[in-house]
Amino acid sequence: MNIAWKEIKKNKVRFLILGSIIFLVSFLTFIISGLANGLSQDNAALIKDLPDGQFYMSTAADETYNLSKIESPIQDNMLNEKKDAVALSIQMGFLNDQNGKQQSVAFVASTDSKLFEHVKDGEVILDRSMKEKGIKVGDVLTNNQFSGKWIVKGFADDKKFSHAPVAFVNIENYKDMYRTDAMQLVFVPGEEKAQAAAGLQAFSKKEFLHTIPSYSAEQMSLNMIVWFLVVISGMLFAIFFYMMNVQKIGLYGILKAIGVKTSTLFKMMWTQMLFITVLALSLSVAFSQGFKMISPDGMPFHLTLETTLQLSVIFLVIGFIGATLSGVQIKKVEPLQAIQQGEV
Amino acid sequence: MSVFTIDEVKKTFTNGEVAEEVLKGVNLSLKEGEITALVGASGSGKSTLLTIAAGLQPASDGKIWFEGQNINLMNQEQIRKIRASKFGFIFQFAHLVPFLTVEEQLTLMLDVSETKLKRQEQQREIDNVLKLVEMDHRKNAYPSSLSGGEKQRVAIARAIIHKPKVLFADEPTASLDSKRSKDVMQLIQRLTKTLNITTLLVTHDEEMLAYADRVIKMSDGLVS
Ligand SMILES: Nc1ncnc2c1ncn2[C@@H]1O[C@H](COP(=O)(O)OP(=O)(O)O)[C@@H](O)[C@H]1O
Ligand SMILES: [Mg+2]
Numbered sequence: 001m002n003i004a005w006k007e008i009k010k011n012k013v014r015f016l017i018l019g020s021i022i023f024l025v026s027f028l029t030f031i032i033s034g035l036a037n038g039l040s041q042d043n044a045a046l047i048k049d050l051p052d053g054q055f056y057m058s059t060a061a062d063e064t065y066n067l068s069k070i071e072s073p074i075q076d077n078m079l080n081e082k083k084d085a086v087a088l089s090i091q092m093g094f095l096n097d098q099n100g101k102q103q104s105v106a107f108v109a110s111t112d113s114k115l116f117e118h119v120k121d122g123e124v125i126l127d128r129s130m131k132e133k134g135i136k137v138g139d140v141l142t143n144n145q146f147s148g149k150w151i152v153k154g155f156a157d158d159k160k161f162s163h164a165p166v167a168f169v170n171i172e173n174y175k176d177m178y179r180t181d182a183m184q185l186v187f188v189p190g191e192e193k194a195q196a197a198a199g200l201q202a203f204s205k206k207e208f209l210h211t212i213p214s215y216s217a218e219q220m221s222l223n224m225i226v227w228f229l230v231v232i233s234g235m236l237f238a239i240f241f242y243m244m245n246v247q248k249i250g251l252y253g254i255l256k257a258i259g260v261k262t263s264t265l266f267k268m269m270w271t272q273m274l275f276i277t278v279l280a281l282s283l284s285v286a287f288s289q290g291f292k293m294i295s296p297d298g299m300p301f302h303l304t305l306e307t308t309l310q311l312s313v314i315f316l317v318i319g320f321i322g323a324t325l326s327g328v329q330i331k332k333v334e335p336l337q338a339i340q341q342g343e344v
Numbered sequence: 345m346s347v348f349t350i351d352e353v354k355k356t357f358t359n360g361e362v363a364e365e366v367l368k369g370v371n372l373s374l375k376e377g378e379i380t381a382l383v384g385a386s387g388s389g390k391s392t393l394l395t396i397a398a399g400l401q402p403a404s405d406g407k408i409w410f411e412g413q414n415i416n417l418m419n420q421e422q423i424r425k426i427r428a429s430k431f432g433f434i435f436q437f438a439h440l441v442p443f444l445t446v447e448e449q450l451t452l453m454l455d456v457s458e459t460k461l462k463r464q465e466q467q468r469e470i471d472n473v474l475k476l477v478e479m480d481h482r483k484n485a486y487p488s489s490l491s492g493g494e495k496q497r498v499a500i501a502r503a504i505i506h507k508p509k510v511l512f513a514d515e516p517t518a519s520l521d522s523k524r525s526k527d528v529m530q531l532i533q534r535l536t537k538t539l540n541i542t543t544l545l546v547t548h549d550e551e552m553l554a555y556a557d558r559v560i561k562m563s564d565g566l567v568s
Contacts, residue, residue, distance in 0.1 A: 001451045003444070010443035010486070254439040257400060258502070259428025259456045336400050339435050339514075 004271035015276055018240055022280035025233040026315050030288035032229060033311060034303030036222035042300040043215050045160040046090075046108065047208060050115060053189035055208040056200045061184075063201070063211050066091060069182040070200070078186050078197070079111065086113035087183040089174060090161060095124075095141045095150075103133060106161035109174035115189065117156050117168040124150035127165030128157050132297070145177045162212055230314060237315075238322030241273060245326050252330050253338020265330045273323040274316075281312045347542050348374040348397070348510055353406030353416075355392055366392050368565040369406070374510070379536050379543040381553055384562035390546045391514055393562070397544060398431055398512045399423040410510070429457045432503030432541075434513040434532075438495035440487040446474070446498050447483040450505045457506035469505065477501045477531060493524035497531065504535055511536065511543040517552060529555040 008015050041048065056078070061068035075087050088110035094102045105126070110116040117125040124141060135141075139152045150169065159166035175181060186200075203211065210216045245252075252265055285308045295301045355367040366389045374380050382390050396403045399415050408415040410430075415423060427433075440449055450470045454461065461469060474480040477497040487495055496516065503511060513532060517525035533555045536543045545556060553559050560567050 001448065001455055003441070003452060006448065007443045250439075251441060255441070256424075257427070257433060257439075258453065259424050259431075261424065334401075336395055339395075339400075339439070 002271075004268040004275075007268075008272060008275065014244070015272070018244070019276045019280045021236060021240060022233075022277055022315070022319070023284050025229070025236060026281055026284040026312070027287055029226060029229040029233065029311060029315075030284060030303060030308050031291065032222070033226045033307060034288065034292065034301045035299075036219070036226060037304075037307065038300030038302040039222060040215070040219055041158070041302045042160050043163055043218060044209055044212055045158045046106070046166050047161070047205065047212075049158060050187070050205060051189045052205055053187055054191045055203040055205070056186045056188070056197065057184060057203070059199055059201045061201075063203075065184055065208075065211055068184040069180070070184065070186055071182055074197070074200070075183060075186060078188070082188050082191070084113075084190065085186055085188045086115055087111045087186050088116065089178075089184040091174075091178060092162060092164060093143065093145075093177075095143060095167060097133075097135055097141060098139055103130065103135075104164050105130075105167040106164045107169055107174060107177070108159075108161070108166050109169050109171045109183075111171065111183075115187070117159075119153060119168050119170050121170045121172055122148055122150060123153040123170065125154050125156055125168040126152060127159040127167075128155040129160075129165045130167075131155055143177065146173060147176060148173065162214065230311070230318070233315065234318035234322055237277075237319045238326055241269070241319075241323040242326035242329075245269070245329050249329065249333055250338045250341055252333045253335045253341075256333060257335035257339060262331055266324075266327055269323055269327050269330065270320070273319055277316055277319045281315060285309070285312060346373040347376050347410070348544075349407075349409040350393070350397055351407040351409060353393070353396060353403045353408065355389070355396060356404045366565055367396070367403070370562075370565070370567050372560060372567055374542045374544055375558075376542050377537060377540045378557040379533060379545050379555060381545045381547060381556035381559045382562055382567075383547060383550075383553065383559060386548065388562045389565050390548075390562055394512055394514050394544060394546050398433065398510075399427055429459075429506065430509045432506070432508035432511045434496075434499055434503050434511070434516040436515045436518045438487070438492075438499035440495055440498055440502070442487055445484050445486055446479060446490075446501075449487075449498055449502050450474070453502045453505050459506050473501045473505050476535070493520055493527065496520060496524075496528055500528065500531060500535070504539060504541070507539065509542060511541045513543065514546045515548070516545070517547070517549060522551070525549065525552065 057068035079085050091107045093107050141150045350372040353370045356365045395401050403416050479497050529552050
């Protein structure tokens with residue numbers, strides 16, 4: 001006979017409350033984590049969605065990409081050596097639309113590569129979010145530093161940098177705008193460990209992300225909130241299981257007196273804990289994926305199933321540890337205690 | 345025939361600096377099919393002796409012989425096994441499992457004692473015992489809906505469903521009125537006789553002694 005199940009059936013309300021707490025806390029954690037990822041995506045999707053690789057910038061730039069200058073001979077050398085390598089530059093700036101309205105963008109120019117949009121002289125490809133601001137294919141855009149004009153050629157998905165939509169422009173237009181011949185960065189995809197090129201400093205993708213102003217600070221605070229939530233929920237689980245166990249001390253004592261094994265009591269508690277937690281977490285995963293679908297477009301929300309499942313496993317482990325720690329009482333209960341305490 | 349022998353059992357409780365010798369060398373033999381009643385003033389050590397005999401706490405010294413083995417030398421797991429399969433317990437309160445029906449209380453005890461029965465036999469066994477304690481009409485009830493006397497009858501059913509060799513009853517009627525007390529004692533007497541159980545009964549109610557085969561007086565940590 002499965003007494004763990006019998007107890008849940010008889011005390012539905014108590015277990016329902018426990019389940020709702022686990023559901024609410026994990027759901028909140030998933031949502032916050034979705035927002036954290038969303039913001040990080042909004043901040044740097046352009047870089048995050050690249051394959052793993054190495055970024056190079058000039059050592060003199062002191063880890064600030066827009067101060068970096070890689071001279072042409074060095075750049076040519078690197079591009080020749082690695083056929084997938086690409087030289088690129090990123091500059092924050094403004095586009096004036098046809099109504100004279102300024103739109104903040106991140107200009108990106110690169111040598112030919114599959115990794116970045118290819119645009120001809122006088123053309124621009126924009127992140128799709130610009131479409132919502134009323135810009136259409138064929139619109140003519142200008143910039144105060146640029147002598148020519150751009151015609152909008154099309155839109156690309158999820159190209160964001162430093163919270164701004166990316167505007168892909170031709171490398172010659174870029175050089176004209178910023179009065180420079182040198183590109184800022186060389187990106188070499190797939191290269192495991194960076195070898196030291198003279199005067200250049202190498203960054204992994206993750207390291208490069210952290211050179212983006214605001215990225216580190218933003219991610220750190222959001223991740224801290226997520227981990228706080230995980231820790232708090234862990235403690236909440238433990239406290240709840242502890243209280244449920246304390247209520248049952250008398251029962252555990254009497255069960256031990258009639259000969260029930262301590263391990264059976266632990267199994268009973270684990271079964272209940274697993275049942276409630278798995279149920280609550282599944283609901284929570286389903287709800288958070290549902291929320292992803294109905295969340296407003298403007299809301300930076302990015303939550304993969306993989307992330308929720310990873311967090312769920314962490315919740316399960318924490319719940320298990322919490323329940324087991326609070327279950328130490330079960331081991332300590334003396335049958336006599338319960339008998340002498342009177343009616344349970 | 346003596347199946348259970350308590351031999352020079354001593355028990356000392358130490359509370360900080362103070363040591364109190366509650367049992368001072370008790371000798372007692374229990375006979376099969378007999379109710380041995382233990383009487384004495386409150387605090388004379390009756391419950392202590394019963395719980396030691398039942399393996400619920402260890403003696404400080406002495407031997408407790410059951411089926412040729414000294415329980416006082418056994419480890420926790422060995423004692424648990426004996427409690428589960430060979431002993432039955434009735435206390436002042438019924439101590440039923442609040443979330444199990446009357447029937448399930450008995451199923452649990454059969455599981456715990458590892459009584460291997462087929463489903464049908466198990467059901468028959470449970471029905472029989474519930475008839476014996478006249479609780480068959482309430483077999484699907486939960487403890488919260490039973491009266492004190494009914495709960496105690498279910499507790500008795502649980503104590504004997506697995507056919508224990510020894511039944512330990514510590515003031516089983518203390519929480520009942522005198523009519524119910526007599527019913528419960530008659531029941532214990534009947535079960536002891538029909539199932540040939542060895543029963544150790546602790547009571548301080550003189551009226552209940554009428555149901556005992558043997559009365560042992562306990563005072564100041566010794567029996568006479
Ligand atoms: N766990 C314990 N710790 C300390 N003293 C105890 C303990 N159990 C019983 N005693 C003491 O042992 C004495 C006998 O108690 P008990 O066996 O319960 O008596 P009775 O059942 O005859 O009323 C009492 O003085 C009681 O205070
Ligand atoms: Mg007593």
